Amino acid sequence: MLTAEYERLKSSYREVFLDTANEIRAVVESVRPSDFEGDIFKSYEIGSVGFNWQQIVLSVLDIRYCGYKKSGLRQIQSFRDECNCVGCGVCCNFAVSEFSPEELKLKAENGDNFASQFISVFVPYKDMNEVEKIYPEYVQMLKDNGESGYYFYHCQKVTDDNKCPDYENRPQICRDFPDNPIAFLPKTCGFKDWKLKSESVSLKLNAEAEIINFYKEKIKELY
Ligand code: SF4
Ligand code: SF4
Numbered sequence: 202m203l204t205a206e207y208e209r210l211k212s213s214y215r216e217v218f219l220d221t222a223n224e225i226r227a228v229v230e231s232v233r234p235s236d237f238e239g240d241i242f243k244s245y246e247i248g249s250v251g252f253n254w255q256q257i258v259l260s261v262l263d264i265r266y267c268g269y270k271k272s273g274l275r276q277i278q279s280f281r282d283e284c285n286c287v288g289c290g291v292c293c294n295f296a297v298s299e300f301s302p303e304e305l306k307l308k309a310e311n312g313d314n315f316a317s318q319f320i321s322v323f324v325p326y327k328d329m330n331e332v333e334k335i336y337p338e339y340v341q342m343l344k345d346n347g348e349s350g351y352y353f354y355h356c357q358k359v360t361d362d363n364k365c366p367d368y369e370n371r372p373q374i375c376r377d378f379p380d381n382p383i384a385f386l387p388k389t390c391g392f393k394d395w396k397l398k399s400e401s402v403s404l405k406l407n408a409e410a411e412i413i414n415f416y417k418e419k420i421k422e423l424y
Contacts, residue, residue, distance in 0.1 A: 203342035203385055210383065214404050221408040225416070228265065232257050241416075244423040255420050262413045273406045277382060280398040287391035290363025292378050295335045295387075296323050296354040318372040323354035331355075336387055383407070 229241055234250050241258060245251030298305065300316070302325050308316035326332050332353040333340045343351065358366055365371055379392050382399035386392060 203338040204345040206385065207342055207346065210400075213401075214408070217401070217404045218408045218411070221405065222412050225262065225265075225409075225412050228261060229258050229416075232261055242419050242423070247424070255423075259417060259420060262416055266409055266413045269406060269409050273402045276402050277395075277399045280395045281392070284392045284395040287389070288363060289387065289389035289391075290359060291336060291387040291389055293356040293359040293363065293365065293375075295332070295339070296356075297339070298352050298354065299350060301352050315374060318374045319354075322356045322358055322372060322375070324357045326353045326355055329353075339385060339387075342385070 232254065234254055237250050237254065239245065239251045239254075241255065243251065245255070296319070298319070300308065302320070305316045305320050309320055329340075335355075343349070360366055365375070379386055379390070379396070382396045382403040384396075386396055
């Protein structure tokens with residue numbers, strides 16, 4: 202079931218990405234100097250018409266992204282405020298990371314705040330059977346997509362009835378979960394509606410960031 206969800210998400214992102222790329226291309230063209238026919242990704246003499254056009258494009262795209270980011274994040278937060286944790290405990294018993302325990306420890310030692318909070322509560326599972334019992338659909342999705350290299354963790358504090366024994370002092374990463382509407386949430390999670398409502402805003406923000414960053418990097422490489 203999550204595999205189908207993954208495919209749907211990929212296809213939605215492809216659509217949003219193409220639409221956004223076209224919109225941004227139109228913005229780039231809208232500030233093109235009249236009678237100038239050069240390519241946006243070509244190197245021009247500093248101070249020339251082509252060079253100045255590129256600088257205008259960079260600034261217009263920056264303003265565009267800041268606007269989208271501000272309103273998008275506000276919308277996502279307001280949808281989130283409408284939902285609540287129902288205490289199903291899945292996120293306490295099932296955390297996935299691309300980093301091994303050793304890598305997380307190293308990151309924490311190097312000042313990574315997320316890694317430091319993560320290893321303060323989460324420990325790695327020793328047995329994959331245990332992982333599959335908690336969130337079988339997720340494990341199946343990874344298998345279906347041939348994805349590997351993930352590490353599975355569980356909180357060492359959560360009680361057998363899925364309660365947090367130190368709820369008032371839980372780390373910020375626990376308070377913030379879930380923080381990404383594109384991530385897969387267990388069907389028991391109280392933030393499912395938030396995900397549904399926020400997904401398109403989040404996909405759009407990701408596409409904006411990815412494409413605008415591409416323009417910035419490509420133009421920067423020319424000089
Ligand atoms: S510290 Fe509390 S909220 Fe955080 S993962 Fe553990 S049990 Fe869950
Ligand atoms: S998965 Fe969602 S509802 Fe369940 S404990 Fe975590 S945040 Fe709360």
